[in-house]
Amino acid sequence: MLIRYGYEMSFSVAQPTLMVCLLDAHREQSRLLRYETPMLTSPAIPSTTYTDLYGNTVRRFFAPAGDFTISSDAVIEDSGLPEPIFEEAREAPLDQLPNEVLVYLLGSRYCETDKLSEIAWSLFGSTPRGWGRVQAICDFVCGHLTFGYQYARPTRTAFEAYEERVGVCRDFAHLAVALCRCMNIPARYANGFLGDIGVPPDPAPMDYNAWFEVYLDGRWMTFDARHNIPRIGRITVARGRDATDIPLAHSFGPHVLKTFRVWTEEIDASVLQDLKRRTA
Amino acid sequence: MLIRYGYEMSFSVAQPTLMVCLLDAHREQSRLLRYETPMLTSPAIPSTTYTDLYGNTVRRFFAPAGDFTISSDAVIEDSGLPEPIFEEAREAPLDQLPNEVLVYLLGSRYCETDKLSEIAWSLFGSTPRGWGRVQAICDFVCGHLTFGYQYARPTRTAFEAYEERVGVCRDFAHLAVALCRCMNIPARYANGFLGDIGVPPDPAPMDYNAWFEVYLDGRWMTFDARHNIPRIGRITVARGRDATDIPLAHSFGPHVLKTFRVWTEEIDASVLQDLKRRTA
Amino acid sequence: MLIRYGYEMSFSVAQPTLMVCLLDAHREQSRLLRYETPMLTSPAIPSTTYTDLYGNTVRRFFAPAGDFTISSDAVIEDSGLPEPIFEEAREAPLDQLPNEVLVYLLGSRYCETDKLSEIAWSLFGSTPRGWGRVQAICDFVCGHLTFGYQYARPTRTAFEAYEERVGVCRDFAHLAVALCRCMNIPARYANGFLGDIGVPPDPAPMDYNAWFEVYLDGRWMTFDARHNIPRIGRITVARGRDATDIPLAHSFGPHVLKTFRVWTEEIDASVLQDLKRRTA
Amino acid sequence: MLIRYGYEMSFSVAQPTLMVCLLDAHREQSRLLRYETPMLTSPAIPSTTYTDLYGNTVRRFFAPAGDFTISSDAVIEDSGLPEPIFEEAREAPLDQLPNEVLVYLLGSRYCETDKLSEIAWSLFGSTPRGWGRVQAICDFVCGHLTFGYQYARPTRTAFEAYEERVGVCRDFAHLAVALCRCMNIPARYANGFLGDIGVPPDPAPMDYNAWFEVYLDGRWMTFDARHNIPRIGRITVARGRDATDIPLAHSFGPHVLKTFRVWTEEIDASVLQDLKRRTA
Numbered sequence A, B, C, D: 001m002l003i004r005y006g007y008e009m010s011f012s013v014a015q016p017t018l019m020v021c022l023l024d025a026h027r028e029q030s031r032l033l034r035y036e037t038p039m040l041t042s043p044a045i046p047s048t049t050y051t052d053l054y055g056n057t058v059r060r061f062f063a064p065a066g067d068f069t070i071s072s073d074a075v076i077e078d079s080g081l082p083e084p085i086f087e088e089a090r091e092a093p094l095d096q097l098p099n100e101v102l103v104y105l106l107g108s109r110y111c112e113t114d115k116l117s118e119i120a121w122s123l124f125g126s127t128p129r130g131w132g133r134v135q136a137i138c139d140f141v142c143g144h145l146t147f148g149y150q151y152a153r154p155t156r157t158a159f160e161a162y163e164e165r166v167g168v169c170r171d172f173a174h175l176a177v178a179l180c181r182c183m184n185i186p187a188r189y190a191n192g193f194l195g196d197i198g199v200p201p202d203p204a205p206m207d208y209n210a211w212f213e214v215y216l217d218g219r220w221m222t223f224d225a226r227h228n229i230p231r232i233g234r235i236t237v238a239r240g241r242d243a244t245d246i247p248l249a250h251s252f253g254p255h256v257l258k259t260f261r262v263w264t265e266e267i268d269a270s271v272l273q274d275l276k277r278r279t280a
Helices: A027-032 A099-105 A113-124 A131-144 A158-164 A169-182 A269-279 B027-032 B099-105 B113-124 B131-144 B158-164 B169-182 B269-279 C027-032 C099-105 C113-124 C131-144 C158-164 C169-182 C269-279 D027-032 D099-105 D113-124 D131-144 D158-164 D169-182 D269-279
Strands: A002-013 A017-021 A033-036 A040-042 A048-051 A057-063 A066-077 A187-193 A208-216 A219-223 A235-240 A249-251 A256-267 B002-013 B017-021 B033-036 B040-042 B047-051 B057-063 B066-077 B187-193 B208-216 B219-223 B235-240 B249-251 B256-267 C002-013 C017-021 C033-036 C040-042 C048-051 C057-063 C066-077 C187-193 C208-216 C219-223 C235-240 C249-251 C256-267 D002-013 D017-021 D033-036 D040-042 D048-051 D057-063 D066-077 D187-193 D208-216 D219-223 D235-240 D249-251 D256-267
Touching: A002 A249, A002 A269, A027 A033, A027 A066, A027 A235, A027 C027, A027 C219, A033 A269, A048 C099, A057 B099, A066 A269, A099 B057, A099 C048, A113 A131, A113 A158, A113 A169, A131 A169, A131 A208, A131 A219, A158 A169, A169 A187, A169 A208, A219 C027, A256 A269, B002 B249, B002 B269, B027 B033, B027 B066, B027 B235, B027 D027, B027 D219, B033 B269, B047 D099, B066 B269, B099 D048, B113 B131, B113 B158, B113 B169, B131 B169, B131 B208, B131 B219, B158 B169, B169 B187, B169 B208, B219 D027, C002 C249, C002 C269, C027 C033, C027 C066, C027 C235, C033 C269, C057 D099, C066 C269, C099 D057, C113 C131, C113 C158, C113 C169, C131 C169, C131 C208, C131 C219, C158 C169, C169 C187, C169 C208, C256 C269, D002 D249, D002 D269, D027 D033, D027 D066, D027 D235, D033 D269, D066 D256, D066 D269, D113 D131, D113 D158, D113 D169, D131 D169, D131 D208, D131 D219, D158 D169, D169 D187, D169 D208
Parallel strands: none
Antiparallel strands: A002 A066, A002 A256, A017 A057, A017 A249, A033 A066, A040 A066, A048 A057, A187 A208, A187 A235, A208 A219, B002 B066, B002 B256, B017 B057, B017 B249, B033 B066, B040 B066, B047 B057, B187 B208, B187 B235, B208 B219, C002 C066, C002 C256, C017 C057, C017 C249, C033 C066, C040 C066, C048 C057, C187 C208, C187 C235, C208 C219, D002 D066, D002 D256, D017 D057, D017 D249, D033 D066, D040 D066, D048 D057, D187 D208, D187 D235, D208 D219
């Protein structure tokens, strides 16, 4: 299956402003890319990329004063299959976790493990370890929080989401991540493109989503506490300790977001040929 | 000047527990070491070290059930001079900051830049940029917070410290770090050994301290919002985004801290000879 | 398409010996895994993993004296399509290369860029830049070297391969990597599983291969100077500056390799079900 | 003791050329800096810095066509004492080496461990392990090679130096590094400023030098196979697997080095005051 995805964002800044973006498909999926424009900017300015502490590709540029637009368009090959379920996946004994993984057991800006530890153990202490425990956490989070864009608040933490019982996909992910860490299951926050492929169209469509990953059976496995079902065509952009680390766009100084458009949809091969022909 | 420093900590854990410690002098000071025991454990168990995301050396071990003691003793060469003041040190223009430094402008578990940004700009927006601005932040934090061990609370954040107006050295550092980041000055949390060398003995002595570093003139410079004067013989152990990242000792599962002893004192060469002779 | 792949290696060491192995599918492909045994050892011993400088997962263990076997078996989902050709892919202008990529322009143990630079420029200086130039290098290497297992020599460098005109897949990759770097195209050595899927059975079958990657259009793209045609089902294990960095198995002290078996073959879903059932 | 050090290099390039330099004192010594100009360029152009795989600060710039000069001047605090000798320092048992250290046991461009292993074991297999073995390697290298600038050849490897019995400080370091690695002692190549402080003036003075470090007693310790005596005032710039990784200046494309001046000398406090006054 071919999936076309991309974005167009417009900002306005009062003065030249350093910005970083995490919006390209994670480079580990490079081999599946069939088409990708470079990031286009209007007005045209240079940008550079670097790899951050967590292995993500970050785009960095100095936005000129005034209005500014960035965009990209790409096509990726996908199996078209729903994400697999590994019910037998085990937690590693703690003493066998790789060193690199331990940081994903610690607290972070939006995941206050210190405040949620007792709650986590009382809720999940008797669930089966491994995949089943993570699924139990997803089920809990999915039931405990009510989803709604009107509830979005960028400073909301996992503990606040737990108490307020509302949130957007970011809050679902933060709460699930924090609860996993409390249970000594390494967990990291992830985001990327996820369209309504193979599911009924969402009344509140949003092709950019947050989800999370846990470390089971010696590798990172994907979970999604908001949708809480296996999905087709998830395209990871970035991963971090929480949302702090992987902003879609972050400016060092104020900016106004004027437009934000994202697309993720199945296409057929002729569309890919067209795209290639146009840019050749 | 020779400084002897070290620690002895005893824990009790109910079952075998994975632990990590950051207690060795930061390896960047290796060239100044004159003597160092390996970490001793009682009962004797193996431990390994690794380098974390922030460049610190972390010791990792699997503490057996029951009582457990770790200790180390070391001697380091020091200039014996108070820390220099670089009043002319400049902030880099944001677009010239190295990529690696940008993470130290983001929020973190105990440093909610999102909540403190307006406060920071109203307090420090008109101070001179560079060293002077960081000093103004230290002066503010040192005056705004009242120090006291009775105020220690491990979950306290920078914003909470700002509101509660009390704290320990960790809170002083967190608030200063958060305010610097709000002003777009990269700042990181640090801790280590700091004894009463060249200063009147502290009525509340504590040879283990938290402070912070900011990125000026292309390098990291040390500030200490609690003591707020240049000190002699600061021995850095670790640095991170905040205290989350560099616990003296962290167990993945509950532990009881039974004793914690730290020493940092000037010695003369004969003591060093004695130490060497005893362990040869 | 489902591909089953795996390995079984037996060693003999005279005394307990530290070993590292790079034999697991690269973790960036985790999402495509459908089944994976942990590494099994006989006799059973503990092993740990870590991530090396180049982002590979390395398995580390202390092999006991005597005979020792390691093995693993896995199934991965693959598109079943031949690798795409991106004839339009461009080299980045040098001043726009990410910092992280520059190391892949330097010389390394088996890729003496200093000795091959003039040769490279005289051969490829007038070829079209980008994909075409890399393809020209592959065509040259593929024609210049004669393949044969009897020519294997672990100390052979790219320059020596150029002069001797013989080699195994490792030498093809080293020479192509060195020539790309001479032309200022970042190139890294890679290895992994590659079976005869969609190609006539090889008279000299070997399901473990070396190839290389170059940095074009902002991402790493795969080339294979030995086979020099797009292949199906390449499973990357590791990447590095050259073969030094990514040994299948390396012992710190002598070892004798007694058996080495590798498999890579298309399977159907029922085989996967069988494998899962057996280990559940 | 205050040491003033710095450099001035002039290049000529025919067309705009990407360059990287490793010439700043290693940032781990930041705390000892008392004065440092930024890198000055003539004509003035922007430069950026980044941290490489080995923890060094690399300066990167795009040199304009024509003549081009870079320079810097700095003052650092030093204990003024000769480097300590740790005769009791032990090699870690191999299975206790940190993961990060293992790469410094592998071969590299100029250190062919595969070719030197038998030689190393025949020469040093019966020497005492630890500090004594490394010292034996230094003694051997220092005696085996004849030093002379007329012998400089940038492509010379450790094995070639062993056979040719001549070299410059770089060759002394490469041979010692390769021999240590053969003996399973982690070793890395280092370079930096080293003036004739506390030693008779060198008839062939050169204030920029290569040396090496080995991992003993859980930290990196400095050895210098060329001078082979403890020195005063060594200022490390960079470290790597060998000289490939840490060029003073490397251009991606040809350059002509027109002048290269380095200084390293003890100064007194009044000179420091003068320098500061002039740039304030």
